[in-house]
Amino acid sequence: MQEVKKGDTVKVHYHGKLTDGTTFDSSEGREPLEFEVGGGMVISGFDNGLLGMVVGEKKTLHIPAHEAYGPKREDLVMEFPIDRFPPDVTPEVGMVLSMSDGQGQQLPVTITEVKPDAVVLDANPPLAGKDLVFDIELVEIAGSKPLIILPD
Structure with a gap:
């Protein structure tokens, strides 16, 4: 066979x-x-x-x-200022967003925490x-x- x-x-x-x-x-x-x-x-x-x-x-x-x-990489977890979100977007834990890496590449990121002044984003694969x-x-x-x- x-x-x-x-x-x-x-x-x-x-x-x-x-x-x-x-x-x-x-x-x-x-x-x-x-x-x-x-x-x-x-x-x-x-x-x-x-x-x-x-x-x-x-x-x-x-x-x-x-x-x-x-492995899960801590360098792919970052805080993003909540005031930089568009006014029509309400960030929620679990929401998946697309971010640019500065070189034109789009990266999916997941919101893991919403703080009063920032959102914690995780770019690790789920x-x-x-x-x-x-x-x-x-x-x-x-x-x-x-x-x-x-x-x-």
Whole structure:
């Protein structure tokens, strides 16, 4: 049987949970997730967990934070003056906003605290610092990208 290797395009059904069992994402009721293994499209622990699997195989992956979204970085938590918010926006905990990094890149930030004179913004990915658990099923190995050998 064909086993998953780097460069293969695969289709996978998954159920992503935190270690306390709370679901954060699932492909249930949707098409399976399709991506190239080793292509950097998914977190490294998920990518590596597929290697060697065969179609129809199911497994549970326990992915430590450093192989998922990395540790939570305190340098990505900042205070923003509340008087700099547009007057028609009422900041609330949990609200997700988009901020510019000064170089034209947009970053999603989450309001984690509202103080009388400032709002605490967190630019960490929501799953940063968390160990993750994925129940996965390999649905299909769609094939590999062809190896191109260039002439000398």
